Amino acid sequence: AGKAITAVMHSDLRIIDPIFTTAYITRDHGYMVYDTLVATDSNFKIQPQMADWKISDDKLTYTFTLRDGLKWHDGAPVTAEDCVASLKRWAAVDGMGQKLMDFTASIEATDAKTITLKLKEPYGLVLDSIGKPSSRVAFMMPKRLAETPPDKQIPEQIGSGPFKFVQSEFQPGVKAVYVKNTDYVPRKEPASWTSGGKVVKVDRVEWITMPDSQTAVNALQSGDIDFMENLPYDMLPILEANKELTLEVSNKFGFQTLGRMNFLHPPFDNVKVRRAALLAINQKDVLDALVGNPKYQKICGAFFVCDTPLATEVGGETLVKGNGMAEAKKALAESGYDGTPVVIMAPGDVTTLKAQPIVAAQLLREAGFKVDLQATDWQTVVSRRASQKPPKEGGWNMFFTNWVAADVSNPIANLSIGGQGKKGGWFGWAEDAKIEQLKDAFVRASSLDEQKKIAADIQKEAYEQVIYIPLGQYLLPSGWRKSLSGVLDGPATPLFWNIDKSE
Amino acid sequence: MTNTILDINNLVVSVGKKPGGPKIIDGISIQVRERETLCLVGESGSGKSVTSLTTMGLLPKGTLVPTGGSVKLVGEELLTATDRRLRQLRATQMAMIFQEPMTALNPVVPVGRQIDEVLRAHTNLDAKTRKKRILDMMEQVRLPQVERIFASYPHRLSGGQRQRIMIAMALVLEPKLLIADEPTTALDVTTQKQILTLIRDLQRDHGTAVLFITHDMGVVAEIADRVAVMRQGRLVETGPLETVLRNPTMEYTRNLLASVPSLVPRSPREETREPVVLEANDLSKVYKERAFFGKGREVVAADKVTLTLRKGRTLGIVGESGSGKSTVARCIVRLIDPTSGGVRLAGREIADISRRLLQPHRQKIQIVFQDPYRSLNPRVTVGESIAEGPINYGVAHTDAMKRARELLELVGLPADAVSRYPHQFSGGQRQRIAIARALALDPDVLVADEAVSALDVSVQAQVLELLDEIQKRLGIAILFITHDLRVAAQICDEVVVMQHGRVVEQGPAAEVLTHPKEAYTKALLDAAPGRDWDFANFRPVAEGVGASA
Amino acid sequence: MSVDSLPQSSIPITSPLRPRFGFLTSTPIIATATVCLALVVVISIVAPLIAPHDPIQLAPSQRLKPSSAQFLLGTDAYGRDLLSRVIYGGRISLLIGIGSAILSVAIGLAIGLVSGFFKLVDAVMMRIMDGLMAMPSILLAIAVVSLSGASLWTVLIAITIPEIPRVARLVRSVVLSAREEPYVEAAISVGSSLPKIMWRHLMPNTIAPLIVQGTYVCASAILTEAILSFLGAGISPETPTWGNIMAEGRQYFQLKPSLIFWPGLLLSIAILSINLIGDAARDALDPRMKQREGK
Amino acid sequence: MPVMGVVALFVFLLLRLTPGDPAAILAGDNATPERLERIRTSLGLNEPLIVQFVTWVNKLLHGDLGTSLISNLPVMKMIGQRVEPSISIALSTIILAVIVAVPLGVIAAWKHGTWIDRFVMGLSVLGFSVPVFVVGYVLIEIFAIDLRWVPVQGFKSISNGFGPFFERIILPTCALSFIYIALIARMTRAAMLDVLGEDYVRTARAKGINEVAVMMRHALRNAAVPVITVIGTGFALLISGVVVTESVFNIPGIGRLTVDAVLARDYPVIQAMILLTSLIYVVVNLLIDVAYTLLDPRIRY
Numbered sequence A: 001a002g003k004a005i006t007a008v009m010h011s012d013l014r015i016i017d018p019i020f021t022t023a024y025i026t027r028d029h030g031y032m033v034y035d036t037l038v039a040t041d042s043n044f045k046i047q048p049q050m051a052d053w054k055i056s057d058d059k060l061t062y063t064f065t066l067r068d069g070l071k072w073h074d075g076a077p078v079t080a081e082d083c084v085a086s087l088k089r090w091a092a093v094d095g096m097g098q099k100l101m102d103f104t105a106s107i108e109a110t111d112a113k114t115i116t117l118k119l120k121e122p123y124g125l126v127l128d129s130i131g132k133p134s135s136r137v138a139f140m141m142p143k144r145l146a147e148t149p150p151d152k153q154i155p156e157q158i159g160s161g162p163f164k165f166v167q168s169e170f171q172p173g174v175k176a177v178y179v180k181n182t183d184y185v186p187r188k189e190p191a192s193w194t195s196g197g198k199v200v201k202v203d204r205v206e207w208i209t210m211p212d213s214q215t216a217v218n219a220l221q222s223g224d225i226d227f228m229e230n231l232p233y234d235m236l237p238i239l240e241a242n243k244e245l246t247l248e249v250s251n252k253f254g255f256q257t258l259g260r261m262n263f264l265h266p267p268f269d270n271v272k273v274r275r276a277a278l279l280a281i282n283q284k285d286v287l288d289a290l291v292g293n294p295k296y297q298k299i300c301g302a303f304f305v306c307d308t309p310l311a312t313e314v315g316g317e318t319l320v321k322g323n324g325m326a327e328a329k330k331a332l333a334e335s336g337y338d339g340t341p342v343v344i345m346a347p348g349d350v351t352t353l354k355a356q357p358i359v360a361a362q363l364l365r366e367a368g369f370k371v372d373l374q375a376t377d378w379q380t381v382v383s384r385r386a387s388q389k390p391p392k393e394g395g396w397n398m399f400f401t402n403w404v405a406a407d408v409s410n411p412i413a414n415l416s417i418g419g420q421g422k423k424g425g426w427f428g429w430a431e432d433a434k435i436e437q438l439k440d441a442f443v444r445a446s447s448l449d450e451q452k453k454i455a456a457d458i459q460k461e462a463y464e465q466v467i468y469i470p471l472g473q474y475l476l477p478s479g480w481r482k483s484l485s486g487v488l489d490g491p492a493t494p495l496f497w498n499i500d501k502s503e
Numbered sequence B: 001m002t003n004t005i006l007d008i009n010n011l012v013v014s015v016g017k018k019p020g021g022p023k024i025i026d027g028i029s030i031q032v033r034e035r036e037t038l039c040l041v042g043e044s045g046s047g048k049s050v051t052s053l054t055t056m057g058l059l060p061k062g063t064l065v066p067t068g069g070s071v072k073l074v075g076e077e078l079l080t081a082t083d084r085r086l087r088q089l090r091a092t093q094m095a096m097i098f099q100e101p102m103t104a105l106n107p108v109v110p111v112g113r114q115i116d117e118v119l120r121a122h123t124n125l126d127a128k129t130r131k132k133r134i135l136d137m138m139e140q141v142r143l144p145q146v147e148r149i150f151a152s153y154p155h156r157l158s159g160g161q162r163q164r165i166m167i168a169m170a171l172v173l174e175p176k177l178l179i180a181d182e183p184t185t186a187l188d189v190t191t192q193k194q195i196l197t198l199i200r201d202l203q204r205d206h207g208t209a210v211l212f213i214t215h216d217m218g219v220v221a222e223i224a225d226r227v228a229v230m231r232q233g234r235l236v237e238t239g240p241l242e243t244v245l246r247n248p249t250m251e252y253t254r255n256l257l258a259s260v261p262s263l264v265p266r267s268p269r270e271e272t273r274e275p276v277v278l279e280a281n282d283l284s285k286v287y288k289e290r291a292f293f294g295k296g297r298e299v300v301a302a303d304k305v306t307l308t309l310r311k312g313r314t315l316g317i318v319g320e321s322g323s324g325k326s327t328v329a330r331c332i333v334r335l336i337d338p339t340s341g342g343v344r345l346a347g348r349e350i351a352d353i354s355r356r357l358l359q360p361h362r363q364k365i366q367i368v369f370q371d372p373y374r375s376l377n378p379r380v381t382v383g384e385s386i387a388e389g390p391i392n393y394g395v396a397h398t399d400a401m402k403r404a405r406e407l408l409e410l411v412g413l414p415a416d417a418v419s420r421y422p423h424q425f426s427g428g429q430r431q432r433i434a435i436a437r438a439l440a441l442d443p444d445v446l447v448a449d450e451a452v453s454a455l456d457v458s459v460q461a462q463v464l465e466l467l468d469e470i471q472k473r474l475g476i477a478i479l480f481i482t483h484d485l486r487v488a489a490q491i492c493d494e495v496v497v498m499q500h501g502r503v504v505e506q507g508p509a510a511e512v513l514t515h516p517k518e519a520y521t522k523a524l525l526d527a528a529p530g531r532d533w534d535f536a537n538f539r540p541v542a543e544g545v546g547a548s549a
Numbered sequence C: 001m002s003v004d005s006l007p008q009s010s011i012p013i014t015s016p017l018r019p020r021f022g023f024l025t026s027t028p029i030i031a032t033a034t035v036c037l038a039l040v041v042v043i044s045i046v047a048p049l050i051a052p053h054d055p056i057q058l059a060p061s062q063r064l065k066p067s068s069a070q071f072l073l074g075t076d077a078y079g080r081d082l083l084s085r086v087i088y089g090g091r092i093s094l095l096i097g098i099g100s101a102i103l104s105v106a107i108g109l110a111i112g113l114v115s116g117f118f119k120l121v122d123a124v125m126m127r128i129m130d131g132l133m134a135m136p137s138i139l140l141a142i143a144v145v146s147l148s149g150a151s152l153w154t155v156l157i158a159i160t161i162p163e164i165p166r167v168a169r170l171v172r173s174v175v176l177s178a179r180e181e182p183y184v185e186a187a188i189s190v191g192s193s194l195p196k197i198m199w200r201h202l203m204p205n206t207i208a209p210l211i212v213q214g215t216y217v218c219a220s221a222i223l224t225e226a227i228l229s230f231l232g233a234g235i236s237p238e239t240p241t242w243g244n245i246m247a248e249g250r251q252y253f254q255l256k257p258s259l260i261f262w263p264g265l266l267l268s269i270a271i272l273s274i275n276l277i278g279d280a281a282r283d284a285l286d287p288r289m290k291q292r293e294g295k
Numbered sequence D: 001m002p003v004m005g006v007v008a009l010f011v012f013l014l015l016r017l018t019p020g021d022p023a024a025i026l027a028g029d030n031a032t033p034e035r036l037e038r039i040r041t042s043l044g045l046n047e048p049l050i051v052q053f054v055t056w057v058n059k060l061l062h063g064d065l066g067t068s069l070i071s072n073l074p075v076m077k078m079i080g081q082r083v084e085p086s087i088s089i090a091l092s093t094i095i096l097a098v099i100v101a102v103p104l105g106v107i108a109a110w111k112h113g114t115w116i117d118r119f120v121m122g123l124s125v126l127g128f129s130v131p132v133f134v135v136g137y138v139l140i141e142i143f144a145i146d147l148r149w150v151p152v153q154g155f156k157s158i159s160n161g162f163g164p165f166f167e168r169i170i171l172p173t174c175a176l177s178f179i180y181i182a183l184i185a186r187m188t189r190a191a192m193l194d195v196l197g198e199d200y201v202r203t204a205r206a207k208g209i210n211e212v213a214v215m216m217r218h219a220l221r222n223a224a225v226p227v228i229t230v231i232g233t234g235f236a237l238l239i240s241g242v243v244v245t246e247s248v249f250n251i252p253g254i255g256r257l258t259v260d261a262v263l264a265r266d267y268p269v270i271q272a273m274i275l276l277t278s279l280i281y282v283v284v285n286l287l288i289d290v291a292y293t294l295l296d297p298r299i300r301y
């Protein structure tokens, strides 16, 4: 039957419309089946993928030209119209896409292979948006699918990517199967992150869901599976000793973990109380509990991820140094906090989200907060965090989540930073006009230096208002059997092209 | 002298393995010879069953242990025989029939196969021969349609038929010894009569020695060649039937015989003009049984029963099992609702009034049940049980308890019994407590549903005496239900004979029981075992009649 | 024969209702079980006095430490003292076990008694009970817990609800057979009211089977709580229960088996003891068992 | 049938009256209230409860279980994909449990009061006291990782040959049987003890047939009814066990499907699953009723 890779991904695939949801596993699925117009390389630079582009001198017109040989999985050629429809569907729901559309005058297929995007005024993030490597990625799909309203899932999986989805073998929550798309014409350039030539060397990739990471580790050790995306940190010593395995971090920037407060309800509707909470928390405790391995954790006060162009530490001193507790107590006492219990949602079923609420709860208690730590599962958190009701009626005060670094590395991509409030804001619904102004300025900025300066201002304001609390960064080691070779680094996701398997 | 088949010599059976344990059987010696029937009699708990089980080697392992003496079957010692040897002897040399025909057969195996098992275990016959032999045996025990019954499950057979199957099973290999442990106690008198005749006939044909266990003196008179009387694990008296019945040497035996009520009705009491306290008019009860598939079954358990009871009198209802006696009683006490007809209690119609309206009338009619072991709540003290009724009707607790003490004394129990629990009393004592409870409400009518049927004759005699005495003293009316004609003859003023839910004959006891008009009543009387014997006077009835005539 | 010459009972006055705890020491095994259970209960009650550390106090830098003088059994993945957590864990686990036993028995008893006596209620109630019984209990529990949030109460309720129909059915069957007992009919005929009959004559009959059922529920509730924790629908991860210590510890199964071993051991001891005591109680309360010895 | 009605109504109300929003789960991050509202509408969650219920029941009566809110697949198909593993485990567990437990129970009853009896009973109580996932892990550690006799996880359909099927199903079966064996062995023993006190057993002994025949032909057959009953009621227990076992051994069965669905608020799937398991339960108990009539000629419906 040819070469087949069996992989356990970080979670189970259920929703397979990569525009409909932001779930990372759905994004990963997207990279198998779909392709993008342009893509990000390992230097955060945008490279051509399905299309090359030209920018007019006034920076108002972007012309994308599709390369030759692109075909949908059903055999039809890829047309510019398909891509326009795809871009529109994506832009209707994606944060960066929406921003882009605010600046866009028109987007049209000028001929079968040409897409013309006209801006109302110059906008610095056109390519960064269309080529963004993580959720939601602007994947291209046939027009008939792309015309599905974004609030409905697309009915079938037809892309132009390097793998084809085997619908008949798809079992949500159990497995998803991809086979090599033999019609795919890779680019000539070497692969670099999501850009470059996507050369598929195996015939079949199976994603298997294992809800229990212990089971998955067992399976990796015994050779039942070839690849495991996320290894539990505590198993590393055992796995490292296993000669049959390669352990590596393929996403070098890792993830940012963060805590978010609900701005609508007491006590966190009061900025002084939020400040006190910020002071009480330190990243080391969180990371120690979450990771517990200096090799894979990084204390970092930057909202936009350390070691990236926009990184700065301004404002996060106590988080980083861990010396804010005394101040926190004082601040809390002065804030007028009346003892309203802080409802923290604590999901028990996601390994990378279990520790944060528990550690935070303890630190907040130490500072004088009353904390009501409510155990749930992640899906419940997801559903509950969307509720704007007060905690007593099924709402909440604080939850934690993780972003892949690429998703937060600039103020536009970073959904969690924003000040749109109850209407368009992210869960927690912070209302902050200043941040919104700064973000507008950021997209108009013409140089990196200017962007850096604005980003620093945003961060300062974010810390001041405690828009969210960055809790540090961590890296997730993946593991695979030595029979696999050519596993690529990625910005966010394991990439299954270029991997070869020996028997 | 014919051969001795079973020779029990100085047998001792104790509880537990240690020799010091209490002795259940204490040195009894019994011989049964070929073609002979030895009746083993004695009150409940005297050790009759233990004796028979010891012989069969079926004593519960570890709890009851033979600790002395010997049991020989045709000269072979059984107490020291191996399990294997005992298994070989069972069914081939000795066989046993048990009391309860309803439970002694495996409910999930067709009866033919159950008999077949005996043949398979002990012979090498092929299937055809075995079946032939079984059918033959089934015919000998006078079962009808043997082919059909062969393939039937036990629940499709009547009690009598089941007991016949048991007998066929026991005799199919022509054992030398047949032990029958109360084989007819659970059966109707008419069926009992058939089974007894059957055993006697088979014994004659096969030359079997029979050890027949019973507590019914009537049965003894019917079937025994010799009699052995047991009491508390000891042998009181043995001897040929005539000798024991005519000239019992021991006091205990005399008492036992004297307690057997006579079939000859007691001399009738004067007719009274006392008011009628209880009347049933055309009382009917139909039980509807719901079924999952098919139509439900309807049982007409009582069919237009009419009866009248006057103050201070005793009315007996007699009839075979299933004739509807209890149904009538329950309808009258309104434990169940009659389907139609009326019940008048002291002039008030109570058959169809609501349970709430019934409440004040309940105290006027009280009931005593058959089973002395189950009619008292084991978790409630005797005193509380008795006082429950008065308390329900507003008597203060202390007064009710005082009354309970008085009542206990009235029924011949110490007053301090109030604080004890039922399990601390014997069956007879419990029945007295039940009577005390019924009396606690000063009822006009006392319904006694087989109130003495479960008791030993001696105890039975005491309870009957008690009822009589109470009636004299308090003047209450008694509705007395029994299947035992002897009892009916001794206590009732009037008798109602029931069959299939209908009253077939009714009249003064002396009249009905001596000169029955209906064939059914005649048959009933005919079937009463030992009806030719007047036990209490140690002579055949004929002699008594002759003497007094 | 005179009435007065009847043999008087010489058995001392004992009440069949008064609890007889003699069976607790009837065999060495039961005695051991009793002692073990008592120990576990006492440890749980006095947990605050004997636990060396605060079971909730995190020390992320101390995670997964092996046994040492400071942490006798080592620490868990958050650097919390395992010994203290195991000691405290018994509190919630036993509370859930006992609580769910008491709740399900009390509610089931009420439903069973009433259904056993009223045909109409019975018809409706038993349909509902059948429905509840037919639903897979663990799924029901997960649904209740994850839909309405995990707290001690929701977990307790989620575990208890599926047990109720079993208890109710049991009580009902006992009542249905007991109400045919002559002594119940006797009580009716002396004019006792329904509540009185239920309370005094029917209810006591259900005690023996309920004790058995209760111990069974208790044991299975403790297990179910563990399973709920395992499936991620248990009580708050801060609050230690044997179940969630194990559920958390399973990720470190190969690394530090003691995380599963110790709570598992205590859990097994407790359940084993409860089961044994339940069996012994049944034997002690069921007169038929004694009879059977003889057969 | 009324049972299923009760179940249907109960489940529906339970799900709709408790908080949780499948739309939010579907939409993921940056879901604005408007977008959530639109998704809810497109899923039909904004209809009045009674309309939703009637729609659902109506579809149900036409054999349509609806479409998963999350994966957008027909529920029927999702369940269809998952049935085989669960049924396989359930059946193999029952078979194994009966094969092991019934003889154990019979022996314990036969040797009533001896150390054999105590040993068997002790073992079965132990079976009750260890959570199934612990048993599972220990089995995996020993037989799959250390000894490498069998694969760690997964399921292979029997259509791939008996060998692969068997080696993957044996560990879960053993793990799950543990508690079931305990249950059945105890019940068998108790039922046997009851039966051994019956008159007909004494009759059988009086016939002089050997003990094995007494045990098997007379006692066991009569003890079968309560034993089978417990197998039936234990079925609910089995379903719980299956859920956990499926997680531990990563078996794509209906247990996990349901747990996942509950967590994701995938109402149509939860409803269908609980209804289905209830139906199975009802059917199993119906079959058991039929078995009664075969085993005991006295029982007729």
Ligand SMILES: Nc1ncnc2c1ncn2[C@@H]1O[C@H](COP(=O)(O)OP(=O)(O)OP(=O)(O)O)[C@@H](O)[C@H]1O
Pocket (backbone or CB within 6 Å): B015, B024, B042, B043, B044, B045, B046, B047, B048, B049, B050, B051, B060, B063, B064, B215, C294, C295
């Ligand atoms: N298994 C046993 N263990 C201890 N004592 C027993 C056992 N079986 C019977 N007994 C006692 O042995 C005595 C004799 O009992 P047995 O059954 O032989 O009486 P019985 O004469 O047959 O009475 P009944 O007429 O009631 O059948 C009784 O006191 C009884 O309590």
Ligand SMILES: Nc1ncnc2c1ncn2[C@@H]1O[C@H](COP(=O)(O)OP(=O)(O)OP(=O)(O)O)[C@@H](O)[C@H]1O
Pocket (backbone or CB within 6 Å): B287, B288, B289, B299, B300, B301, B319, B320, B321, B322, B323, B324, B325, B326, B327, B328, B483
């Ligand atoms: N609850 C019931 N449901 C259906 N049929 C019943 C019920 N109770 C009694 N019967 C039937 O009604 C008939 C009369 O029963 P009843 O108990 O009145 O007889 P009995 O004369 O008291 O018999 P016994 O002497 O055996 O006590 C019998 O055929 C019996 O099977």
Ligand SMILES: [Mg+2]
Pocket (backbone or CB within 6 Å): B048, B049, B050, B181
């Ligand atoms: Mg006897």
Ligand SMILES: [Mg+2]
Pocket (backbone or CB within 6 Å): B325, B326, B327, B450
């Ligand atoms: Mg009767």
